Structure formats: structure tokens, C-alpha cells
Amino acid sequence: MANKSDYFVRTKRQYLLSLFLMMLASNFVLIAIWITIKNKLSLSTGEYTEILGMVAVVISIALALVLTNHLISPIKALWRLIIGITPNSSMPAPNIDKLKVGHELVANLTAQVIQLSSAVGKEVKGNEKDSNIDHNFIANNLPLPMFILDSGQNIIFANSHAGEYIGINSSDLTGKNFYMVMDMSFPSDNTLDSWMKKVKKDSATATMSWERVKMRVLDNHPTLLFDLAAYYNKDNPQDFESVIVLFDHTKQYSQDEQAISFIALSVHELRTPLTLLRGYIEALEEVLADNPNAELKDFMQKMSATAQQLTVFVNNILNVARVDNDQLELQLREESWEDIITSAVNNISLRAKVRGINIETEIEPNLPSVGVDRLSIYEVINNLIDNAIKYSGNSKTIKVKAHMSKEGLIETTVQDFGVGISQNIMPNLFTKFYRDHKNRAQIGGNGLGLYLCKAIITAHGGNIWVRSKTGEGSEFSFTVRPYAQLAAELKNSDNKEIVRGAHGWIKNHSLYRR
Amino acid sequence: MNPTEKPEEKITPAVLNASKKVLCIEDEPFIGELYTRALSKEGYEVKLEIDGAKGLELAQTDQFDIILLDLMVPNVTGIEILRALRDPQKTPHLKAKIIITTNLEQREDIKEDIEKQADGYIVKAELTPKQLVEFLNNIP
Numbered sequence: 001m002a003n004k005s006d007y008f009v010r011t012k013r014q015y016l017l018s019l020f021l022m023m024l025a026s027n028f029v030l031i032a033i034w035i036t037i038k039n040k041l042s043l044s045t046g047e048y049t050e051i052l053g054m055v056a057v058v059i060s061i062a063l064a065l066v067l068t069n070h071l072i073s074p075i076k077a078l079w080r081l082i083i084g085i086t087p088n089s090s091m092p093a094p095n096i097d098k099l100k101v102g103h104e105l106v107a108n109l110t111a112q113v114i115q116l117s118s119a120v121g122k123e124v125k126g127n128e129k130d131s132n133i134d135h136n137f138i139a140n141n142l143p144l145p146m147f148i149l150d151s152g153q154n155i156i157f158a159n160s161h162a163g164e165y166i167g168i169n170s171s172d173l174t175g176k177n178f179y180m181v182m183d184m185s186f187p188s189d190n191t192l193d194s195w196m197k198k199v200k201k202d203s204a205t206a207t208m209s210w211e212r213v214k215m216r217v218l219d220n221h222p223t224l225l226f227d228l229a230a231y232y233n234k235d236n237p238q239d240f241e242s243v244i245v246l247f248d249h250t251k252q253y254s255q256d257e258q259a260i261s262f263i264a265l266s267v268h269e270l271r272t273p274l275t276l277l278r279g280y281i282e283a284l285e286e287v288l289a290d291n292p293n294a295e296l297k298d299f300m301q302k303m304s305a306t307a308q309q310l311t312v313f314v315n316n317i318l319n320v321a322r323v324d325n326d327q328l329e330l331q332l333r334e335e336s337w338e339d340i341i342t343s344a345v346n347n348i349s350l351r352a353k354v355r356g357i358n359i360e361t362e363i364e365p366n367l368p369s370v371g372v373d374r375l376s377i378y379e380v381i382n383n384l385i386d387n388a389i390k391y392s393g394n395s396k397t398i399k400v401k402a403h404m405s406k407e408g409l410i411e412t413t414v415q416d417f418g419v420g421i422s423q424n425i426m427p428n429l430f431t432k433f434y435r436d437h438k439n440r441a442q443i444g445g446n447g448l449g450l451y452l453c454k455a456i457i458t459a460h461g462g463n464i465w466v467r468s469k470t471g472e473g474s475e476f477s478f479t480v481r482p483y484a485q486l487a488a489e490l491k492n493s494d495n496k497e498i499v500r501g502a503h504g505w506i507k508n509h510s511l512y513r514r
Numbered sequence: 515m516n517p518t519e520k521p522e523e524k525i526t527p528a529v530l531n532a533s534k535k536v537l538c539i540e541d542e543p544f545i546g547e548l549y550t551r552a553l554s555k556e557g558y559e560v561k562l563e564i565d566g567a568k569g570l571e572l573a574q575t576d577q578f579d580i581i582l583l584d585l586m587v588p589n590v591t592g593i594e595i596l597r598a599l600r601d602p603q604k605t606p607h608l609k610a611k612i613i614i615t616t617n618l619e620q621r622e623d624i625k626e627d628i629e630k631q632a633d634g635y636i637v638k639a640e641l642t643p644k645q646l647v648e649f650l651n652n653i654p
Contacts, residue, residue, distance in 0.1 A: 271617035
């Protein structure tokens, strides 16, 4: 409105100005005519001069008014026309036929304006038509499961494919909390939930996608494996805060699982004879317990140690396959670190003993309890001590030390005084199938152990590293977190334990879950 | 329980186990032999069964204190036996503790299910027969 009145003020000013100029111009004309007449007729007009002057002024005003109105009228008509075509305008359309000046110009311009405005109008109308297409129709014909969530993570809409995919009627999904329906597991700490919390805090819109998301739907139903894409829009007026689309890859991804099944079956076939070997060795040891033959006892122990070593190797194969396929699951629970180290060392002491090696432990007193997966940590310690035994050379001592680090983590070191590791291979030490080629001939090993150790420790949220000098021995150290640190995480989730995978794989914990 | 407190390890004398009956459903006869030997030495009374169907029947008709259950047994699988034993309609009065003994790695979710239903889960290759008996002695 302010613009409109402003426009009127300005037109009025221009109107008055042109009026004034017209008056001036017509005055000059009248004066010129008057002087010409006076000279030609040699009239003495003394007494009429004032009257004639006034008549001239009146005529000039009338002339100026008429001329100005005529000259301005085409512009006025165009102005009315343009105002008139804007939506919701009450301005009547101008009557072009009444124009005396610039009729043709205005008629042409009017035709142009009307043409243009109708073209724009069509476009607007066309859009309206498109937006009237049934959203459900599009969503249900989209051959992908799709969900629309509100800001409370509740499902506002799920298309029919979404319902079919997870085996729930899609109309039953509406109103349910998304995380209650979808119990997903992500291959890393970057879960949908954690991303959503982040973008809610600092973004207006955002998109993100994930690969290899796992979800178990029903008992006796294969686990679903899919990629997931999410779109987030904070300020959607209808509270359509996020759109989630799933891309099923169950078939492709489960081929990896079949590879695991093959390994699991092979491992089973290896374990059965191993169980028997260990069982009969133990029985034989009992039978021969009273036999004074020292050599016999020595042989028995070496057999037993070898069988144990094979058990570790078989577990390594299985666990490496799991790591590679994101299937290693860890259950982090509160444990006493001293207890774990002591029993792991006890477990392996026979293997050290048969090689004449003594394992010394130095555990800092009063270490806080740790949050670890007991069996996996046993495997780490087993592998590190096994390596220390293998590479001890003529040295007969291995040290296992544990203390609280400056960073508040529990740091454990397995130290040997054997052959050491040359600098050039250190960077690749934790890679799969990597081994010191120089030592390959003399020392057995499969290059899986350290790779597995790194995966397990990483999944625990810790670090693993090595210090070594050729000829002086090696120190492998790793950290695990105190339980108190994990307890804080547990507080925020409904789970009683933390489930983690080898690549930091974690369940989609959600604060929205009740 | 504070996990830093280690439960006291009591060496259970053979006499205490004298009345304890164990059903071992295991199709590998050598493993069966080793387990029977180790358990008998500690005073347990052991019944060995190779066949899954017969094992289930025995578990339902006779009373045992402990059932060692292999998952890969012929005719009726270990998982089916476990389900039947946990179904009060099929097995109304089960007093036995069920310990799964297997060398087959299960998919994590299946394993969780089995562990929930059983009283213990053991990978046979991880424990010598003696260690298994120790484990059973410590079951409350």
C-alpha cells in the first residue's frame, strides 16, 4: 500500500509540473500572437492590456490542462492495466477506445501485457494441477520402502512397500515411533540416530546415506540387509521432518554371510578332532601321572600346548572372517582387569613352559574395572603372548604389564626380549597376512593374529601399537577403557550392555526408545 | 554382584555328585567316551545318547540334573530338543540344567536365542573334559 500512495504522490507532482510547463508554453504563444497583432494593426491598447493579459492566462491554463490530460492519458491507461491484472486487484480495466492520444501504442502494449499475463497465469495453474497428483499414488508406486517421520521420530507416513518389506501393514505403522519399529544395526558409530541428533542441532536440511544396515524382523525370517538414505528438513511446515528410504541388498550382502557359513562349517570340522586330541591328551596325562619318565611328561606337555595353539588359530580364522564381514559382535561387560590378565596368562603358561619361557606379570594394584568382551580380550592376550613366544629366540622371559595411562585408559604391554622387528615392516604389522619374511622360514604363523587384535581392540574403543628394535625384542601395547566411561554410555541407552562390532559396529541406540 | 569379586572356587568332592545324573546327548562317540570318563570320575552318573530323538525322549521321561546337549545330533536337532524341553506342554516337569555343547559357530542372533533358553553354552574345543567337569561342578 505504501508503494501505491507513493506512486500517486509522484504522478501528481509530475502532473502539476507538466501543467505548469504547458501553461508557460501557451503563455509565450499567446504573448507572441498578441504582440504580432498589436504591431500589425498599430493599436493602442493601453486600457485593454490588463483584461487581455488575464484572458491570455485563463486560455493558457485551459489549454495546458487539456494538453496535459491528453498526453498523460496513455500512460495512465497502461498503469491502470498493469495494476488491474495483478491478483486481487479492484482496479477496473481502462477503456482504450476513449484514448485520443497514443491509442495505437497503448492498444499494442495492452495486447502484449495481456498475452504475457495469461502465459504466466497458465504456468501457475499448471503447477497447481501437478501438485494435485495423489502423493500416496507416487509413494506407493515408488518401488522402495519409504518412511516420513515427524520431529518426534514418529512415522507420519509409510508407503506400502515399507510395510511389505518389514512385514507390518503400512497403515499400522503410522503414528508408531520409527526406532520402535526398526531395530537396525549400523556398521559404524555413525548411526541414523546419531546423525539425526547432530543435524537437529546444527542443520536446516541435510542428507546422508548408509551401507550394509542390518535388521532382524521376525524369528525364522532372514536378517534384512539394506542401504539407507535419509533426508532431513527442519522447517517443514507440516512437520515432515525427515524422509527415510531403504534400498534392499539382502541377497548381495548375504552372500558374504554364506562365505561365513562355509568358514563356520570348516571350523566345526577342525574343532571336533581338536576336542578329541585335547581330551585324549588330558586323559593320557592322567593315566601317565605316576610314570617317572620325564621325557614322556615333556612330550605330553608339548602335545597339549600344540593342541592349544591350534585352538587359538582355528578361532582366529573364524574371527577374522567375522571382522571382514562386520559380523564380530562384542558384548562389553564390567570385568576385573587383573582377573582377566591372570587367567589369560595361566591359560597360555603351558605353551610358554614347554619352550622354557617364563611369563612375568606386573599389574598395577587397584586398577579400575574395565568394560570388555572377555572372550575377545582373551584372544588378544593369547595372540600377543603367542607372538612373544614365537619371536623370543633364545630369550626366556616374557613380561605382561598393566597400568593406568595418563589419558585414563588401562594400558597393557606384552614384552619379549627376542629377535625384534625391523623398522621397514613395522607399518604393515597389523595388516592381514603380513609377516616378517626373513623369519618366515623359521617361525610359523598366519598373519591373522595382529590383524584380529587390532580389530578387537579398536572395537573396544582402544588403541594398539608396537615398539621394537631388531635383536632387542618387541613391546606390543594396547589400551582398553575403564568401565566407568562405558557406564555413562549405558546410562543413555536402554541396553544393559554395549554391543560393538569389529569396525566399531554398534547397535542403533536411541534416546527415543522407551 | 561386583564382578571384581571372584566367586570362591570350591572343589566339589566326588561324593557330592554321587546322586547327580547327567544325560549327554552327543553323536561323536569319542567325545561321549571322554565326557563319560571325566564325569564318572567326579562321581556323576552318566547316560550317553547318540540319537537326538531318543535323547529327547529320555530327557522327557527320566529326571536328570544336567543335560549336555550337542546341537548337531541326528533325527531331532539340538535346537528342536531345546525348544521341546523348554515347552511346558511338551515337558511339564523339567528340573535339569541344560548346557549346550557345540563346536559349530552360530549366527550371533541365533546364538543369543539359544543362550537365552539354555543354562550354559560351551564350545567343546575350548574346554578339556576336566575343565568341563569343573564348569558343571560350579553350576549352582
